[in-house]
Amino acid sequence: MGVYYLMAMMNPVNSLKNLIPNATIRGTGFSWNLVVDVLAQFQYAFMQHAYAAGIIVAVVAGIVGYFVVLRSLSFAGHALSHIGFAGATGAVALGVNPVYGLLVFTVGAAMGMGFMGKRIYGRDVVIGIVLAWTLGLGVLFLSLYTGYATEAYALLFGEILGISQADVVVTLIAGVVTLIAMAIMFRPLLFASVDGDVAEARGVPVRLLSILFMVVLAISVSEAVQVVGVLLIFALLVTPPAIAERLTAHPIKAIGLSVLLAILFTCIGLFISFYLPYPVSFFITTLAFITYLAVRLWAYVRQRFIKLTSEAV
Amino acid sequence: MQKKNTTDLTVSLQDAAVQLDSRIIWDNANVNVEQGEFVAVVGPNGSGKSTLLRVLLGLQYLSKGHVKVLGETPHRGNKLIGYVPQRRTFEPDMPIRGRDLVMMGLEGLRWGFALPGPGQHRQQKLVNEILQSVEALKYADRPIGQLSGGEQQRFILAQALIGKPRLLLLDEPLANLDLRNQIAIPQLVAKLASADSTTVLLVTHDINPLLPVVDKVIYIAKGNMVIGKPEQVITTETLSRLYEAPVEVVRDSNGRLFVVGLEQEVAHPHEH
Numbered sequence: 001m002g003v004y005y006l007m008a009m010m011n012p013v014n015s016l017k018n019l020i021p022n023a024t025i026r027g028t029g030f031s032w033n034l035v036v037d038v039l040a041q042f043q044y045a046f047m048q049h050a051y052a053a054g055i056i057v058a059v060v061a062g063i064v065g066y067f068v069v070l071r072s073l074s075f076a077g078h079a080l081s082h083i084g085f086a087g088a089t090g091a092v093a094l095g096v097n098p099v100y101g102l103l104v105f106t107v108g109a110a111m112g113m114g115f116m117g118k119r120i121y122g123r124d125v126v127i128g129i130v131l132a133w134t135l136g137l138g139v140l141f142l143s144l145y146t147g148y149a150t151e152a153y154a155l156l157f158g159e160i161l162g163i164s165q166a167d168v169v170v171t172l173i174a175g176v177v178t179l180i181a182m183a184i185m186f187r188p189l190l191f192a193s194v195d196g197d198v199a200e201a202r203g204v205p206v207r208l209l210s211i212l213f214m215v216v217l218a219i220s221v222s223e224a225v226q227v228v229g230v231l232l233i234f235a236l237l238v239t240p241p242a243i244a245e246r247l248t249a250h251p252i253k254a255i256g257l258s259v260l261l262a263i264l265f266t267c268i269g270l271f272i273s274f275y276l277p278y279p280v281s282f283f284i285t286t287l288a289f290i291t292y293l294a295v296r297l298w299a300y301v302r303q304r305f306i307k308l309t310s311e312a313v
Numbered sequence: 314m315q316k317k318n319t320t321d322l323t324v325s326l327q328d329a330a331v332q333l334d335s336r337i338i339w340d341n342a343n344v345n346v347e348q349g350e351f352v353a354v355v356g357p358n359g360s361g362k363s364t365l366l367r368v369l370l371g372l373q374y375l376s377k378g379h380v381k382v383l384g385e386t387p388h389r390g391n392k393l394i395g396y397v398p399q400r401r402t403f404e405p406d407m408p409i410r411g412r413d414l415v416m417m418g419l420e421g422l423r424w425g426f427a428l429p430g431p432g433q434h435r436q437q438k439l440v441n442e443i444l445q446s447v448e449a450l451k452y453a454d455r456p457i458g459q460l461s462g463g464e465q466q467r468f469i470l471a472q473a474l475i476g477k478p479r480l481l482l483l484d485e486p487l488a489n490l491d492l493r494n495q496i497a498i499p500q501l502v503a504k505l506a507s508a509d510s511t512t513v514l515l516v517t518h519d520i521n522p523l524l525p526v527v528d529k530v531i532y533i534a535k536g537n538m539v540i541g542k543p544e545q546v547i548t549t550e551t552l553s554r555l556y557e558a559p560v561e562v563v564r565d566s567n568g569r570l571f572v573v574g575l576e577q578e579v580a581h582p583h584e585h
Binding site for chain 2: 069070183184185186187188190191194195197198199200201202203204245246248249250251254
């Protein structure tokens, strides 16, 4: 199995064609029998790891993403991933595991954003300015690193097929920590997100929750970068909850649906990528985008239909 | 001034003043509100009506004088106070139902999340009861942002009332409402408040829709504050003294009051 990790690490395009040069000859071609197909995929440890890490990240992203959309933090989440890129490339340049650099930079930036609060005028401009500078830093760190461009590529677009068992354990621990934090914060965070002024007057620690949530978001972003990469973070953190919130106004149902969609996009993306020579990230983001389009189209048609029928009456 | 037992007072301000930066918002305020009274807080824009509510909520300190709310010094997070801040409306795509908003008034302060069970069932029953009394049950499951201003206001009110507050502070709850709801919402507030003898302070820029329901009026202008029955406060003499300028209170054929002789925003109570 070790050879697969090695190949995945060296492989600039994280598609399976380089991991299993001739899938069909190995008897792992697509058979229409999904059980057999899944079992065939699970013969490979890297696929087991990919599914495990993907599902953990999807669950976290689905829950945390609900609040990202509710609190209109999608730009902040996007910015966090880019700021994390500088941390990750810095860590690579220093010869440290990029995940540590990612965590240090995203958590630091998240606390800064949390302190700025929700209502500061021009906050997005400040975030954008910091984001541009850290991307510049990232480019510098990349140039200092004399190795392959592989690491940068993996950070930008995700490297789910190169995830080791140790990475899965780290992802699981980070995932459990973020989920416990979300469970504890749930009711006051929902109150503060929907109705901040009243929550504050009633004694909800709005500022503290804002900082804590940003830290949780930073950890989730750092996890999700492993699956979809810095540039594609939206696909897991924003698209599933955005779809769910269009379909239901029931908070618990929306969160459940968001998690379900994130898991589906990740797993179906992984499943397809086993047979087609294209990157997993492409399939995950495309599935998310098509579903979002379909839901918006459906809502539009339904509205038109209701209008037409009410006019007919 | 007759002597009152201060423990019966919901709100008591003595020689109170608020200063923001170097600007004095109001000064020498002496106001007593008794338990169960419905008080309208009126005055031109920027006169410090919302500041008064912020003082009572413990979000703004006095620069001078004393304030007591329900017998204590104001402090943040007082569960005996229900508060509806000034706002427009919820965004159309806010993915929350009206009943969720009301539930937050009941358990939004508790850490953790709600587990299904008898406790949760009881809470939902309480929510349904209050929604019934504000006549909002039939659209309680729709996204709140898609409801009209008057419908949204009912949920906001229910959220403030579900914790059984002793004092209800409402900041401009009638702004952005249609005429029908400008009459209906104050009546609803008065009905629900009097049932529990809850004290109400309602900030408004137009006293007229409230005249049928209010006990007293707090009028703030030019840094001065007076309290009294509407017919005592909204008079040519009192308001001229308050504004430190000659103004006239006129009454139209429907009994509506208008203050004339001032700049635009005061002369036209409907102006925003």
